[in-house]
Amino acid sequence: MNWKSELKPLGIIVAVFFAAFFLPVGLHRFDNALTEALELVKWYAQEHVLLCLVPAFFIAGAIGVFVSQNAVMKYLGAGAKKWVAYLVASVSGTILAVCSCTILPLFAGIYKRGAGLGPAIAFLYSGPAISVLSIILTARILGFEIGVARAVGAIGFSLVIGLIMAFIFRKEEAERTAGIQLPPEETGRPLYQTIIYFFLMVAILVFANWGRPDVQEGAWWTIFQIKWLVTGVAALLFGAVLVVWWHHKLWKIVVTGVVAALFAFLLPHEPLFAFSAGFLGMTWSASTADEENGEWISSSWGFAKQILPLLLMGVFVAGFLLGRPGNEGIIPNEWVAAVVGGNSLFSNFFASIVGAFMYFATLTEVPIVQGLMGSGMGKGPALSLLLAGPALSLPNMLVIRSVIGTKMTAVFVALVIVMATATGMIYGALF
Numbered sequence: 001m002n003w004k005s006e007l008k009p010l011g012i013i014v015a016v017f018f019a020a021f022f023l024p025v026g027l028h029r030f031d032n033a034l035t036e037a038l039e040l041v042k043w044y045a046q047e048h049v050l051l052c053l054v055p056a057f058f059i060a061g062a063i064g065v066f067v068s069q070n071a072v073m074k075y076l077g078a079g080a081k082k083w084v085a086y087l088v089a090s091v092s093g094t095i096l097a098v099c100s101c102t103i104l105p106l107f108a109g110i111y112k113r114g115a116g117l118g119p120a121i122a123f124l125y126s127g128p129a130i131s132v133l134s135i136i137l138t139a140r141i142l143g144f145e146i147g148v149a150r151a152v153g154a155i156g157f158s159l160v161i162g163l164i165m166a167f168i169f170r171k172e173e174a175e176r177t178a179g180i181q182l183p184p185e186e187t188g189r190p191l192y193q194t195i196i197y198f199f200l201m202v203a204i205l206v207f208a209n210w211g212r213p214d215v216q217e218g219a220w221w222t223i224f225q226i227k228w229l230v231t232g233v234a235a236l237l238f239g240a241v242l243v244v245w246w247h248h249k250l251w252k253i254v255v256t257g258v259v260a261a262l263f264a265f266l267l268p269h270e271p272l273f274a275f276s277a278g279f280l281g282m283t284w285s286a287s288t289a290d291e292e293n294g295e296w297i298s299s300s301w302g303f304a305k306q307i308l309p310l311l312l313m314g315v316f317v318a319g320f321l322l323g324r325p326g327n328e329g330i331i332p333n334e335w336v337a338a339v340v341g342g343n344s345l346f347s348n349f350f351a352s353i354v355g356a357f358m359y360f361a362t363l364t365e366v367p368i369v370q371g372l373m374g375s376g377m378g379k380g381p382a383l384s385l386l387l388a389g390p391a392l393s394l395p396n397m398l399v400i401r402s403v404i405g406t407k408m409t410a411v412f413v414a415l416v417i418v419m420a421t422a423t424g425m426i427y428g429a430l431f
Contacts, residue, residue: 033320033330040319040359041312050272052102053308054279055205060105061300062201063113065292066194076115076123077177082163085116089123090130090158101311101359102205103127104399105303111403117173118166121412124400126158129391134366138386141214141366145431146379150386153423157387161415169408193245200238207231208275228271232264235278246293248285256281307399314395318359337372343380343428345421351381352420355389356413359396365389380428388420 024030074080075088103124111120130151139147166173210227213220223230239257242248256278263274286293322336323329340351360368369382392413401409 029330029332032328033323036323036327036329037316037319039327040324041316043324044312044315044359046272048101049308050276050279051208052205053105053304053311055201055208056102056105057300057304057307058279058282058296059198059201059205060109060303061296061298062198063106063109064299065296066189066197067113076110076119080116080119082118085119086122086159086162089115089119089162090126090155101393101395101399102209104307104311104396104403107400108303108307108403114177116166116177117169117404117408118162120162121165122158122162124412125161125391125416126154129154129387130158134390138366141370142373142382146383146386146427149383149423149427153383153387153420153427154391157391157416157419157423161412161419164415165408165412168411172408189245193241197238197241197245200234200241203234204231204238207234208271228264231275235260239282242282242285246286246289248289248293252281252285252288256285306402310398310402311395314393314398315359318357318394322354322358337377340372340377340381340385343378343425345425347378347381348384348421348424348428349417351377351384351424352388352417355385355387355420356392356417357394357397358389359393360389378428379431380424380426382424383427384420384424387423388416392416 076085106127107120107124110123111117115123135147135151135154138150207223207227207230210224212224215221236257239248239253243250243253259281260274260278263277264271267273283297287297319329321329321331323333336350336354340347340354355365365386369377369385372385373379373382397409397413400412404412
């Protein structure tokens with residue numbers, strides 16, 4: 001036996017043994033952190049996998065199949081005009097208004113389709129960071145100044161970070177884009193059909209995840225009250241599009257709609273059943289329609305296999321370390337609150353680090369920061385957390401690494417943290 005070759009597996013076995021032997025089961029903080037990790041995974045699965053990620057996987061899969069690679073390269077590719085590419089990337093992200101995890105399949109889709117690194121990164125940051133609703137909520141709850149600062153900072157971040165990433169990795173990008181062979185321009189489906197198709201899918205994603213506002217009045221509250229009606233209408237129109245333009249069997253779409261409607265009628269307070277029935281039926285219909293629709297399902301499943309396990313693992317680790325909003329993990333909340341007071345370099349840097357690694361669902365960062373500010377958090381660190389938190393998380397980093405590699409991911413994360421820290425210090429000094 002070659003013992004040298006067995007040293008690595010022996011070391012792993014010994015390490016696992018000692019970790020199990022000294023596992024601090026029974027200590028309140030460890031047991032509570034473990035419970036928080038499992039609770040966060042459960043909450044994430046219930047609130048985000050079906051409503052956020054499943055539609056995002058289907059949209060990402062559709063990008064890979066139905067969006068012309070020529071179109072991606074024309075507007076987001078390395079050879080596109082920079083102002084066009086970055087404008088399209090930032091505006092697209094703004095419209096989506098999704099969390100740091102839901103944006104990942106979409107980012108992977110456009111990047112693998114040939115989008116330049118800079119515009120793809122701008123899109124990756126802008127999606128969760130520049131939500132119009134989150135900016136408005138920030139201004140109403142935390143103050144007008146910090147709301148404006150967050151909007152300006154997030155828009156600037158998406159553009160500057162994208163440009164810096166493109167500059168740093170220009171050689172790698174040149175090699176990657178040089179290997180992309182553009183197919184001849186297809187003249188099959190009219191552009192307006194593809195636009196309507198994607199518009200309806202994005203509408204389903206956005207309205208199904210429309211958050212409950214704190215103030216029960218105004219336009220946002222009105223939309224929240226009718227969110228499922230709007231989602232249902234968008235789904236109905238989407239079904240019609242699938243039949244008329246995407247060659248699905250009418251009877252299969254009708255059966256799917258009837259089953260979803262029955263769930264909605266019988267279980268009106270459990271919309272996940274109707275929502276899930278709709279997507280399962282659509283999957284069944286698409287997978288048996290034709291080769292193109294089958295590729296759509298296959299592409300969507302490929303994104304799900306790549307992304308979902310890493311996300312759930314990352315959510316578990318984030319929950320163990322920092323707990324859920326309002327609860328604490330292995331790291332006490334008092335420690336966090338104590339080091340983010342004032343406007344020092346350390347307090348801003350620490351707020352950026354915590355924000356970057358903690359998972360925030362869409363809009364949850366606002367009440368969390370509100371609670372921390374009530375515990376003594378300075379305005380500078382509050383902005384630092386708002387700029388770093390929604391755009392990044394530990395699950396998010398794990399998936400980004402699988403798409404663009406460790407080096408690029410590390411640079412992206414470092415840029416977000418450094419820029420959030422600097423912006424927080426400037427804001428804290430001014431206000």
